Amino acid sequence: NAGVTQTPKFQVLKTGQSMTLQCAQDMNHNSMYWYRQDPGMGLRLIYYSASEGTTDKGEVPNGYNVSRLNKREFSLRLESAAPSQTSVYFCASSEATGENYGYTFGSGTRLTVV
Amino acid sequence: GNSVTQMEGPVTLSEEAFLTINCTYTATGYPSLFWYVQYPGEGLQLLLKATKADDKGSNKGFEATYRKETTSFHLEKGSVQVSDSAVYFCALSPRVNYQLIWGAGTKLIIKP
Numbered sequence: 001n002a003g004v005t006q007t008p009k010f011q012v013l014k015t016g017q018s019m020t021l022q023c024a025q026d027m028n029h030n031s032m033y034w035y036r037q038d039p040g041m042g043l044r045l046i047y048y049s050a051s052e053g054t055t056d057k058g059e060v061p062n063g064y065n066v067s068r069l070n071k072r073e074f075s076l077r078l079e080s081a082a083p084s085q086t087s088v089y090f091c092a093s094s095e096a097t098g099e100n101y102g103y104t105f106g107s108g109t110r111l112t113v114v
Numbered sequence: 115g116n117s118v119t120q121m122e123g124p125v126t127l128s129e130e131a132f133l134t135i136n137c138t139y140t141a142t143g144y145p146s147l148f149w150y151v152q153y154p155g156e157g158l159q160l161l162l163k164a165t166k167a168d169d170k171g172s173n174k175g176f177e178a179t180y181r182k183e184t185t186s187f188h189l190e191k192g193s194v195q196v197s198d199s200a201v202y203f204c205a206l207s208p209r210v211n212y213q214l215i216w217g218a219g220t221k222l223i224i225k226p
Contacts, residue, residue: 004157033213042203042218043158058213090157102148103214105157 002026006091006106013081013113021076021109023091031094032074033058033103034066036087043090049074081113116141116208120217123201127194128225135189135220137178137204145206147171147180147187148214152201161189161202199224 004025013019025032034046045058047066055066063085065077074093078085088110092103121136139145146165150158162171167182176191187204204217 040218043216045213048213092158102150102160102163103158105159107155107157 004091004093004104004106006089006109008109009107010110011112013078013111015082015113017081018077018079019081020078021089021091021111022073023075023106024073025091025093025104026072027093027104028071029093029095029104030071032068033092033094034064034074034076035090035092036060036085037090037108038087046076046089081111083113085111086113087111116145116206116215118204118206118215118217120202120204120220123219123221124223125220126223126225129196130193131224133189133191133194133198133222135202135204135222137187137189137217139185139187139204139206139215141185141206141208141215143208144182145208147178148205148207149176149178149187149189150203150205152203152219154200158203194222194224196224196226198222 007022030051033048035043044060046064049055049068052071067075088108090108091106094103118139148163149161151161152158162173164171164180170179178187178189201219201221203219205214
């Protein structure tokens, strides 16, 4: 049972380069999320998708775009990477409300922008 | 607004010690409350949850009770092991949207 799969696990980018982080879940969850985790800052929501076909901004959306390709897949794109985007990125999924079932997280992508 | 406050870490304990990690919250309405654990190099995993006042969530020897009167959801374990070393996150769901509100996390270090 794979759960939430993120690729790649590690990535180094030069300032100004672009890349897409991939996320797929096999639990038939409706909602998916992208978070970043920085030391001392906890988790901050970048974007989320409440259901297939919808996406919404979270707390820190600037510099990112997302695509909910289908019910399984939710990708995060950095169009022009900046050193401030150096972070660990987590994808998560949940049932429609998330109040009783909680979130299932991927293992993360460690991104360094130099 | 909604917020979660956790005790700052790191918390360092010896094996078999009693653990308490404090978590308090502010919320409108009646949120659900969660504890997540993050082991080194991994994503977060749901540890336990409580959906209404006085509920007790429990898992792997950890417990937390939803206290509405003190707006708290403290995590406890009677006897910690080295394998419990991790970062612990308290979170709430306000139930009006799909988002979880997160605490900053508390790093727990257990020494043999």
